Amino acid sequence: MKSLQHLDLYGNAFGGGFSSCFGKISNLKSLQVSFCSLHVQLSQIMKYLSCMTDSLEYLNLERNYIGSSLPDVLANFSSLRELRLGFNELNGSIPRAVGKLPRLALLDLSSNEIVGSIPDLLPLSSLRELDLSHNQLSGLTESMDAFPNLRSYTSILTISSDWIPPFQLDIIRLTHCKLGPHFPNWLRDQNNIFVLDLSAAGILGNIPSSQRMIYLEPKNALLGAKDALLGAKDALLGAKNVEEN
Known part of the structure; x- marks a missing residue:
């Protein structure tokens, strides 16, 4: 053969x-x-x-x-x-x-x-x-900064809160990462996210309202999670209505 x-x-x-x-x-x-x-x-x-x-x-x-x-x-x-x-x-x-x-x-x-x-x-x-x-x-590793084409990254690594990634991601899944206790600042500059998975990441406090779609599990004690998810739902419904019209 x-x-x-x-x-x-x-x-x-x-x-x-x-x-x-x-x-x-x-x-x-x-x-x-x-x-x-x-x-x-x-x-x-x-x-x-x-x-x-x-x-x-x-x-x-x-x-x-x-x-x-x-x-x-x-x-x-x-x-x-x-x-x-x-x-x-x-x-x-x-x-x-x-x-x-x-x-x-x-x-x-x-x-x-x-x-x-x-x-x-x-x-x-x-x-x-x-x-x-x-x-x-x-x-x-610092060599993560050398991947300008990286579009999806999933890991359980300990990531510094002041890390500045050199790429813009569409999908971020950081399940079981040690991201807490605060919401990581570097995520605020990710402008293309449509799926964000921070389940079991040990985060406390508020979710920034700018994040559009978030998957969270009870292991994160995030205040305002319900409002953020409801906002994402409204945004999706609004987008659907625009498409239909």
Whole structure:
């Protein structure tokens, strides 16, 4: 199957390991093996995919039981644009090898057991979506300032209240971030937000009225949340009426 370029195996019950037959598909551009009950080490998977280092652009291994740390051989997959490894059992820290993927536009490592701080991701100038939520990460690298194309950012990192981001986001999800106790000042300058998730962020006090759509859970003790949400509802209804007229 050397001519095969796109392979989707979503939702099968393979179990066990990862087949070595993938090592014979050298021209594959996209591979999805999510929701497949895989019990295997990521390092072994990447070994089997080593023949695709120049061709593979999309790799989705979400929602399996894939373990081990992120291997350094990831740096060899220079064509990768999307890497989805969320909801697995990955551990260890994020290696610097991840920062050596110049075409990477989406990186999802959510809901694993990854620890430590983020390494220098400065070379990832094409990155648009980054999801590191529900891990055990402890710091925000200054190299985050180097992503002018970043449109969606999700994490559980501790973020300084006086941080000034260099980008304007449409979607911000900061669930379980340590943002409190005050509403973060840097969010006030985000003018393009239409979805803002600050659930379980430990915030106290008032919500600035300028935020248009906010998803909040009871773990935030924000005064005026009801008024802010009602205002967002009125704004949406008003926009709908304008469109209808």
